[in-house]
Amino acid sequence: MHFSAEHVLKECRDKEISISSFFRDLEAEQASMTGEALDEQMLQILSVMQESAERALEKPTYSLSGMTGGDASKAWEHRRKNTLLGEFVMGSVARALSTSEVNASMGKIVAAPTAGASGILPAALFGAKERLQLTMEELLPGLYTAGAIGKIVAQEATISGADGGCQAECGTAAAMSAAGLTELFGGTPEACFHAASFALIHVLGLVSDPIAGFVEFPCSLRNASGLVNAFVSADMACAGIESLVPFDEVVEAMHKVGKAMPEALRETALGGIAATPTAKKCEKKFL
Numbered sequence: 189m190h191f192s193a194e195h196v197l198k199e200c201r202d203k204e205i206s207i208s209s210f211f212r213d214l215e216a217e218q219a220s221m222t223g224e225a226l227d228e229q230m231l232q233i234l235s236v237m238q239e240s241a242e243r244a245l246e247k248p249t250y251s252l253s254g255m256t257g258g259d260a261s262k263a264w265e266h267r268r269k270n271t272l273l274g275e276f277v278m279g280s281v282a283r284a285l286s287t288s289e290v291n292a293s294m295g296k297i298v299a300a301p302t303a304g305a306s307g308i309l310p311a312a313l314f315g316a317k318e319r320l321q322l323t324m325e326e327l328l329p330g331l332y333t334a335g336a337i338g339k340i341v342a343q344e345a346t347i348s349g350a351d352g353g354c355q356a357e358c359g360t361a362a363a364m365s366a367a368g369l370t371e372l373f374g375g376t377p378e379a380c381f382h383a384a385s386f387a388l389i390h391v392l393g394l395v396s397d398p399i400a401g402f403v404e405f406p407c408s409l410r411n412a413s414g415l416v417n418a419f420v421s422a423d424m425a426c427a428g429i430e431s432l433v434p435f436d437e438v439v440e441a442m443h444k445v446g447k448a449m450p451e452a453l454r455e456t457a458l459g460g461i462a463a464t465p466t467a468k469k470c471e472k473k474f475l
């Protein structure tokens with residue numbers, strides 16, 4: 189069965205429910221669980237996300253290779269200074285970097301949708317928690333809606349950097365986050381899909397080029413920018429701005445762009461930033 193935005197929107201309109209309600213019911217039914225039991229599992233997922241988004245904020249955390257790390261604590265420290273983004277967004281950027289660093293240090297993260305892009309959704313959700321003063325339970329609709337977006341991309345296209353470049357990983361994570369945020373901020377199901385479309389369109393064509401094949405650089409940077417992408421996309425959708433192209437077509441376009449990408453730009457560490465002279469020196473030093 190195609191799991192499309194069109195299908196989800198029809199269900200939401202017919203039943204007059206949110207994307208999160210629709211997806212919670214669907215997942216509970218498919219897993220033969222009650223909604224309450226599923227909520228419990230999702231709360232555990234949120235706890236892991238919170239832990240990873242906070243772990244590297246005060247304590248500099250370095251990757252196993254030693255190539256990257258310590259940036260989350262720099263951003264966290266910097267957030268109260270004279271920043272362009274302001275304390276809230278800079279603090280959220282620090283949380284995105286924190287999860288990326290925890291991942292690179294082989295710590296526990298939630299792949300949402302992948303380990304490489306795992307910093308974006310936790311930073312988005314815990315940013316919303318801070319901004320809206322939500323409880324963990326009140327964050328669940330954001331997580332469910334993000335899950336619905338991730339499922340559409342995974343089923344109808346790809347969430348793998350090796351298949352579709354970083355647009356498929358960090359782009360999908362930003363789209364999931366943008367939709368989740370839009371719902372948490374009171375947006376309609378239609379607005380959630382506009383937000384998801386914006387986030388994916390913003391990074392269409394983004395290549396996957398991790399230095400030495402380690403999920404470290406430029407991955408952590410793309411988690412930080414992916415988080416800001418999600419914020420911009422959600423705010424635009426909540427303002428009533430609409431995507432001319434519907435989400436299903438954006439996903440299809442992303443899939444086609446990924447297929448057209450040369451192998452060197454799909455996580456092979458043979459192109460892009462990974463092929464620069466400095467990256468090659470790093471590769472020799474850290475491999």
Ligand code: SF4
Nearest residue numbers: 304349354396397407
């Ligand atoms: S650059 Fe490649 S490995 Fe790194 S996050 Fe993006 S898709 Fe994943």
